[in-house]
Amino acid sequence: MLKRNYVLLASVLALSGCDKLGQQAMNALPDPSASQAQAAQGAYDDLRAQNFDQLMTRLEPELQAKFDGNEKQMHKFARGLPKAEYKTKKIVAKNMVKSTGQPSKYTVTYEYAYEKNLVQYDVSFDQAGGSDKIRDLSVSVFGESIK
Known part of the structure; x- marks a missing residue:
């Protein structure tokens, strides 16, 4: 019984240590600049x-090319x-x-919480x-289906 409690305590401490390491790693990277945060929110x-013309102005040309011609798919997705x-909303x-x-890629993951949904936006x-x-x-x- 005592041995099991030690194993349980060690597991809890290890998991809390992982969470702290993950938080430290995230904090080591700077937040997006104000203009990047504004572009992310705007997109x-x-x-x-479903304002795809405006969305396209926020994208690099390579991503514009990927989305160009897929408007039907974009509507379904949106x-x-x-x-x-x-x-x-939080990072x-x-x-x-x-x-x-x-090319290098700096990715920020936002979490938007709604009443019945959670959206992860990278x-x-x-x-x-x-x-x-x-x-x-x-x-x-994630969460309840949207109709």
């Missing part, structure tokens, strides 16, 4: 409003986003990827404090 709002006002992760032969730029043109984006909706 999210454009998706929700319809799945909650239209209600979100209750909270839950930041990541910087640099690889040989590929938006990437060239670097923290760099360009406000979006290099990549991804949105996942």
Whole structure:
């Protein structure tokens, strides 16, 4: 019994240590600049409003080319986003990827909490404090189905 309690305590301490390490790693990267945060929010709002012409102006040319001609798919995707006002918005992760032969990618993950949904929104730029043109984006909706 005592041995099991030690194992349980060790597990809890290990998990809390991992959480602290993850938080320290996230804090080691700077937050996006004000213009990057504004571009990220604007792109999210454009998706929700299905304002794809405005959305395209916020994207790097490579991402514009990827989305160009897929308006039907974009409409289907955007319809799945909650239209209600979100209750909270926070940054839950930041990541910087640099690889040989590929452009760097600084990704910020936002979490938007709605009454019955949670949206995870990943938006990437060239670097923290760099360009406000979006290099990549991804949105996942969790919770009750939206009709």
